[in-house]
Amino acid sequence: MIVIVEVDPSDETALRAFWETEQAAIRADRPHALLRTWEALSNSVREPGPYYRRTLFAAREGEVTAGVAELGGSVEDNTHLADLEISVLPDRRREGIGRALYDEALRRCHAAGRTSVCGELHVPAGVEPATAGPYAFARAMGLEEVHVEDHLVLPLPVDDGHVAILRTGAEAKASDYEIITWGDTCPDEYVDAFCEMRTRMDSDVPIGEVDYEPVVFTQERLRTSETRLAQSYGSVVSAARRRRDGVFAGYSQVYVPRGEPDVLQDDTLVMPEHRGRRLGTLLKLATLGVLAEEYPASTSIHTWTDPDNHAMQRTNRDFGFRIVERMHEMQVKRG
Structure with missing residues (x-):
């Protein structure tokens, strides 16, 4: 009989079973998935940060973990919202395991006063969402699609020629700007400008109808994030700065999982008044240059982009990114 239990992060065996089940379930459906490492999972739940909390659940039958779920939420902002991910082993699907995990997660949400639940699922490129199992499951649970993004992958290294x-074309339009880079920690003299851009990114990034309120990115939040990320990832940040007055015009950030070949392209933002100068291309070129020099074992970079973000889609195509999946963000609201 299946029993739903909360996973104790200090229980090495239980936490490892959670991670292995999650890995196996996702890999069975998604050959291009960018999965979190064991270190990333264990660090996030064993030493939780001040802004976000996770609760892990396992569907167990005896000593076997057949499915898992992660329920997360902010503790300072958007406290009405919860993030939920559910994974069930392929040979244990259609047994009610996913529904049992969902019901327990929803019960916890209600008890905590969280009225909106969001989850992400991925469907291979070219496949109709309605024919995909994860999408059908989410719809059966009452979730509605509120946002989509394309998952794109670029093989590394990119050809020097x-x-x-790309560099010649971009530099011709952006000669008034310089590109600076840093690693895990933003230099003190750039912190205020970087936080301002991170705040703008949180407001500008397309999120469809997700029930989310943008967050002000403070210096304290930045430094906390940097410290925590450095436990599991290397970071590369590039920023564009106008030469004549030092005004920051945009940034791009990538994360490199420790010991892994796949890189995550996170934010790329060009501030509105500086757009149309190919700065996005220069920012991405700068991060790729650092990756080639400092992380030469990297074999691919993954990014997610709204289909209607035509400028970034065009920039990604110029580099050679190709779409491999579409991410569907699903949401349910409860009174």
Whole structure:
């Protein structure tokens, strides 16, 4: 008989079973998935940060973990909202395991006063969402689609000749700007400008109808994030700065999981008044240059982009990114 239990993060065996089940379930459906490492999971739940909390659940039958769920939520802002991810082993689907995990997670949400629940699922490129199992399951649970993004992948390294062509074209339009880079920690003299851009990114990024309120990114939040990320990831940040007055015009950030070959392209933002100068291309070129030099074992970079973000879609195509999946963000609201 299946029993739903909360996973104790200090229980090495239980936490490892959670991670292995999650890995196996996702890999069975998604050959291009970018999965979190064991270190990333264990660090996030064993030493939780001040802004976000996670609760892990396992569907167990004896000593076997057949499915898992992660329920997360902010503790300072958007406290009405919960994030939920559910994974069930392929040979244990259609047994009610996913529903049991969902019901327990929803019960916890109600008890905590969280009235909106969001989850992400991925469907291979070219596949109709309605024919995909995860999408059908989410709809059966009452969730509605509120946002989509394309998952794109770029093999690394990028050909030097192609890089040179991109650089020549971009630099011709952005000669008034310089690109600076840093690693895990933002230099003190750039912190205020970086936080302002991070705040703008949280407001500007397309999120469809997700029940989310943008967050002000403070210096304290930045430094906390940097410290925590450095436990599991290397960071590369590039920023564009106007030469004549030092005004920051945009940034791009990538994360490199420790010991893993796949890189996550996170934010890329160009501030509105500086757009149309190919700065997005220069920012991405700068991060790729650091990756080639400091993380030469990297074999691919993954990014997610709204289909209607035509400028970033065009920039990604110029580099050679190709769409491999579509991410569907699903949401349910409860009174």
